Amino acid sequence: MDERGLAPDGTIAREGALDRVPAAFAPVVAAARARITETFACGRLHSAYLYGSIPRGTAIPGRSDFDALLALHEEPTEADRADARKIEVALDRAFAQIDGAGVALSSVRALLSDLERHDGGFFVACLCTPLLGEDLARELPRYRPTSLLARETNGDLGLLLPRWRARAAEAGTDGERKALGRSAGRIVRTGFTLVMPRWGGWTSDLDESTELFGHYYPERLGHMRMAALTGRTPTPEPAVLGTLLDELGPWLAAEYTAVHGAKTPRP
Template sequence: MDDERGLRHDGTIAREGALDRVTAAFTPVVGAARARIAATFGSRLHSAYLYGSIPRGTAVPGSSDLDLQLALHQEPTESDRADAAAAGAALDHDFPQIDGVGTLLTSTRVLLSDLERHDGGFFIACLCTPLLGDDLARRLPRYRPTSLLARETNGDLALALPRWRAGVATATTDSDRRALCRRVGRRLVRTGFTLVMPRWGGWTSDLDESAELFGRYYPERAEQMRTAAALGRTPSSDPATLALLVEDLGPWLAATYTSVHGEKAPRPTAPLTRRGGVRAPGG
C-alpha cells in the first residue's frame, strides 16, 4: 500500500482498517461486540463489520465511539433496530473506554445493489473491517479516487442543510448543540476532502489531513475547514460557531461540490448512514 495516499500498488483504494490494528484497550470491546451481535441476531445476520477509529488503531479510550455495520439477509425491521440499540447500550454500559455505540443496519441486497455500488459498496469494501460472517467486499469491485466516487459518496450535501438548520432551531441544550456541531463539522470536512480527492489522487479518513488537503486547492476556505475539523473532534455549543458551519461554509461547499462533481443519484428511501456522506468513520 502507498502509505501517503492510502492506495494499493495498482492505484486502487486500500482497506483502511484491520483487526490487528485494534489497540489493547479496545480488544475486549471488539470481542464482546462480536459475541453480542452473534447472540442477538443469529440467523438474521449475514455479516458484521467495524469501522472508524477503533479498527484504524487511532481510538482514544474514554472518548472514541464503537461504530458497527451489520449486513442482514432481509431488510431491517423495527425489531432489528430495537435489538441493535439494546446491544449497543449494553456494550456502552459495560466498557468505559467507549463513548457510545453506533450501529448501521442494511440488507445485503442494498449494499450490493448498483445504486449503492459507489457509496454503500465502497463503504463496505474500503472503510469497513470484517468482524463476523462472509465478507461482502469479495463481491465488490476495487475502487479508485474518481469523480464518480466523489459524487456518489458526498454529492447530496445540499439535502443535509435544511436538516441542520432545523437542528439549530430546535436545539435546546448545550449538549444538543455540541452533538450537532460535531456531526456537521465532520460531514463538512469529509465532503471537503472528497471534493478534492480525484485531484489529489488518494484516500484518507483523517480529519486533519482531510482539511489540509482541501486547503491546498481552496486556500480561501482553508481556515474554515481547519475549524470544522477541530470542531469535529471537540465540538462547541456556541450558536455563532454553528452558524459559521451551517450558514456559510455548508452552502458554499454544497454549491461548489455540485458544480464540480454533480448531484448524487436520488435514493428511494432515507440515506443509509447516520454520519452523512460516505459513512464517514466516527470518533
C-alpha cells in the same frame, strides 16, 4: 498501502484491520462480537463490520466512539433497529473507553445493489473491517479516487444542511448542540472528497483531509479547520455551528455540485 492510501494497482486500499485495534478497545470489540452474534442469531445476520478510528488504530480512550455496520439477509425492520439500539446502549454503559456506540443496519441486497455500488458498497469494501460472517467486499469492485466516487459518497450535502439547521434551531441543551456538532466531521469528509480526484488518493484522517482541502481552497481553510476541530471535540457554541451550517456548508454544497454533480437520488 502507499502514502495516498492506495494499493499497488492504484485502487483504494482497505484502511482498517482487526490487528490494528488498540489494546484498550479489544474488550469492546470482543463484547460487540458476542452481543451481535447472540442478538442477531437465527439467520438474520449475514456479516458484521467495524469502521472508524478503532479498526484504523487511531482511537483515543474516553474520546472515540464505537461504530459497526451489520449486513442483514433481509431489509432491516423496526425490531432489528430496536435490537441494534440495545447493543449500542449496552456497550456504551459497559465501557468507559468509548464515547458512545453506533450500530448501523443495512441489507445485503442494498449494499450490493447498483444504486449503492459507489456509496454503501465502497464503504464496505474500503472503509469497513470484517468482524463476523462472509466479507461482502469479495463481491464488490476495486475503487479508484474518481469524480463518480466523490459524487456518490458525498454529493448530498445540500440535502443534509436543511435537516441540520432545523436540529440546531430546535436544540435546547448543550448536549443536543454537541451531538449536532459531530456532523462537522461529515463536512470535512465532503471537503476532502471534493478534491480527492485531483489529489489522487484516499484518507479518513480529519486533519489530513482538512489540509489537503486547503491546498486547493486556501481561502476556506480556516473554516474547514474549525469543522475538523468541532468534529473531533463537539462544541455547544451556537456561533460555531452557525458558521459551519450557514457559511461553509452552503458554499461547499454548491461547489461540490458544480464540480462533481449531485448524488443519484435515493427512494
